[in-house]
Amino acid sequence: MHFTQAKLSAIPVHTALAIEISPWAIKCIDKLRRSFLWTGNSSAKGGSCSVAWPKVCRPPELGGLGVVDLKIFGYALRMRWMWLQKTDNSRPWSHLPVKHEYIVSAMFEASISVQVGDGTRALFWQDRWLQGHSIAELAPCLQNAVGSQARRCRSLAAGCSQRSWVRDITGALTVQVILDYLLIWDLVESTNLLPNTPDHFLWKWTADHIFTTASAYRAFFIGQHSIAGAKILWKARAPRKCKFFGWLAIHDRCWTAERRKRRNLQQDDTYVLCCQDSETISHLLVGCSFSRQVWYKILLRANWHAGTSTSLIGGKRVANVLTRLIASVLIPWQS
Secondary structure (H helix, E strand, O other): OHHHHHHHOOOOHHHHHHOOOOHHHHHHHHHHHHHHHHOOOOOOOHHHOOOOHHHHOOOHHHOOOOOOOHHHHHHHHHHHHHHHHHHOOOOOOOOOOOOOOHHHHHHHHHHEEEEOOOOOOOEOOOOOOEOOEOHHHHOHHHHHOEOHHHHHHOEHHHHHHHHHHHHHEOOOOOHHHHHHHHHHHHHHHOOOOOOOOOOEEEEOOOOOOOOOHHHHHHHOOOOOOOOOOHHHHHHOOOOHHHHHHHHHHHOOOOOOHHHHHHOOOOOOOEOOOOOOOEOOHHHHHHHOHHHHHHHHHHHHHOOOOOOOOHHHOOOHHHHHHHHHHHHHHHOOOOO
16 A cells, blocks of 8 residues: 555656646556555456545545545646746746646635735736635626636736726626626725735635645545544554554445345355344444454453443444544554
8 A cells, every 4th residue: 555655656746747647647557556556466357446446545534545646636736836826926937828727727716815915916807805705706797798818917906006907898788797897896996905015825725825735635625524433543553454454344345244245145144153133344343242242351451431332333433433442452553
């Protein structure tokens, strides 16, 4: 797993920093990384892969292994150039027209806001300088009535000077455009520029408001649900193979009798040790009466109160309890 993360995932980084890696190249690299992770070879059949690759590429707290998603990481790397264009005019290429994919531009524009200074760096029609919002968000119909050249080039200072932004409106003056115009007029008139004070761009996803590629990469996973117990599992001081087994247990991807029956590989899924219930991973490790006796003795020896209540058995509580037990009792190796 370490080789997959540190070596195979790092090879295409320099290419992704400059250009978009073609989908077929990403597919070939992912095939190699996936095969090495599950089998240790250059190729693997579908049955060898216990967890879907998109789940593997999620951050650890979201139930993944933290393997880099090359496509999303490429987006984050190219957002770095947009940040440098905004914040560092001393670079020779900062004023060159650079085309980016739509998803990169949209994510970047949604992730920054402007603390208004003299208005020379901020763009009047595109940047989020109106109390953390852009004109496109507050007045989309008015934005559509402005020419593309003006939207790309009109700075905040130039737009506010003698109300030049009004002359950029060249589209049809519909009722909604006029209403949007009146709204933006009031907001612009209440904005005061600060001479000799540069505009300050604020990155949304870090505490110090400075862009980092890691924060941009994680921003693409916002909205996905976390997996109970995943975060504490990877913090445990334990061999990686023990963490890997716990990770498979959280995702219910261990080859238990219940899973083999579901795939028509056997007919009976009764747990042979207790003969009371189906052999699921939660029953095998937590729910079985024999397993509870083992946990009771371990926890008693560790001066913990054993949680043998049936309320702990089932659903997300199982994953959380299981990983806490594995991380804190079974495998307390020192790093």
